[in-house]
Amino acid sequence: RRLQSIAVNHHQKKTDVMLDLSGLTDLDTTAIQAAINAAAVGSEVFFPVGTYLTSAALTVNKSITLSGEGYGSVIKGANAGTYIIVLVQSATFAALNGVKIRDLRIDGNSGGQFDAGLLVLNNVIGAVVQGAWIENGTRTSGTSGVNGISASAGTPGGAGPQLVIRDCYLRNLSKPAINWTTESVEALIEGNHIQDISGNGTAPGIQLNGGFNGRVIGNYIRNTQGPGIYVSSDGSGNPSRNAVIANNVVDTCGVSSTTQGDGILITATSTSVGRIVVTGNNIYDCGTNTNGGAGIHVINHDNVVLDANLVRNNRYDGIRVQGCNH
Numbered sequence: 001r002r003l004q005s006i007a008v009n010h011h012q013k014k015t016d017v018m019l020d021l022s023g024l025t026d027l028d029t030t031a032i033q034a035a036i037n038a039a040a041v042g043s044e045v046f047f048p049v050g051t052y053l054t055s056a057a058l059t060v061n062k063s064i065t066l067s068g069e070g071y072g073s074v075i076k077g078a079n080a081g082t083y084i085i086v087l088v089q090s091a092t093f094a095a096l097n098g099v100k101i102r103d104l105r106i107d108g109n110s111g112g113q114f115d116a117g118l119l120v121l122n123n124v125i126g127a128v129v130q131g132a133w134i135e136n137g138t139r140t141s142g143t144s145g146v147n148g149i150s151a152s153a154g155t156p157g158g159a160g161p162q163l164v165i166r167d168c169y170l171r172n173l174s175k176p177a178i179n180w181t182t183e184s185v186e187a188l189i190e191g192n193h194i195q196d197i198s199g200n201g202t203a204p205g206i207q208l209n210g211g212f213n214g215r216v217i218g219n220y221i222r223n224t225q226g227p228g229i230y231v232s233s234d235g236s237g238n239p240s241r242n243a244v245i246a247n248n249v250v251d252t253c254g255v256s257s258t259t260q261g262d263g264i265l266i267t268a269t270s271t272s273v274g275r276i277v278v279t280g281n282n283i284y285d286c287g288t289n290t291n292g293g294a295g296i297h298v299i300n301h302d303n304v305v306l307d308a309n310l311v312r313n314n315r316y317d318g319i320r321v322q323g324c325n326h
Contacts, residue, residue: 027078029054039064047073047104057084063097068104071133075104077118080111082139089122097125105133108146108173112137117150117179124151127163134170134177140199145174148194152181162186174199176226181209181234190217197224201256204265210234212241212274220249227265227297228253228286231276239301240266241274250283254293261286261293263314268300279307287315294320 032045032052036059039045044065049072058075060066066086077085085106090096101119108118118137121127129149137146148170151163163180170177170192177194180187187208194205205221207230208214214231221228228250233239245264254261263283266276278296287293295311298304300323311318 027055028052029056029058032058032075036060036064036066042098047075049073051076053078054085055079055081057087060086060088060096060099061090062095063099065100065102066104067100067102070103070131071105073104074107076107077109077111080109080139082111082113084113084116084120085118087120087122088124088127089120092123096121096123096127099124099127101127101129101132103131105135107133107135108137108139110136110138112139112146114139114141114144114146115175117147118173119149121149121151121163125162127151129163129165130167132168134168135172137173137175138199140174143200143202145199145203147175147179148173148177150176150179150181151187164188164190165192166190168192170194171196173197173203175203176205176207176230177221177224178206179209180207180211180214187211187214188217189215189219192219194219194224195222197226198256200225201258202226204228204230205250205253206230207232208240208243210236210238210240212243214240214243216243216245216248218247220251221253222251223255224253225256225261226254226259227262228283229264231264231266233268239268239274240276243274243276245276245278245281247280248282250281250286252285254286255288256291258291260291260316261288262297262320263287263293263295263311264297266296266298266301266304274301275303275305276301277305277307278309279305280309282310284310284312284314289315292316294318296320297322299323 263286
């Protein structure tokens, strides 16, 4: 076969790097990493239709674009490997201002690194993941599993969303499909299709894990063991603040046989006054007959607005509020 990794300069529309991989029959890791390393800041590494096998994490440490031609452009882990597939990470926030991942399929091939993502973005500012397929991170052991996209932001105060995840398809994962975590700010998670999240009994579809100004809008989430959408405190006990959960469809979520499952669950480790708005969502068939489950469940939050949600046919309460002072 003949595969090419091409870095394209958007402004000059010229090929900066072109690698002929025709001699490879098994793994493409070295050639792909070489193309990424050779790409200039602001340029693009392009994956034509084909399957690109990697035996280690492909690392991006500067502001470039990785793109393909849609579902047929596949970066795939070899032999159910125990590693991240694409890692976007730098020691400085500014170095990763404007990374883009688009029109690619990232396939964990039943592997992935425990408690990380098939796609991991650390210290990003202005990152965009759009039109991507993230699938088959199904390794699991106890409560450990594999996220689809795991992301954290750089310093607070950047202009506009510091992370956009839009129009992606995420499935067959054993921890949250999208995990936005720890002191992250200005996330927009919009128009994604998420389904079949299982493996440790509690994995949600989308998790806002601390941070503020998260926007979860217009997503379709189906068949998750944990909540369809989970808004929680981070590992240091900092609650999510100023989040908006709007116009999502949450269908048949919280279906674990071991824990109560909710469609949308909002919690904090101690009573929080961080404003959360939950509006215009359609939540149905969540929970199990054995363990219950509410359509919307609020715990320890004193400033939550619930407005114009359609909640039907869930296994416990339609809306349940507890541990709140007001």
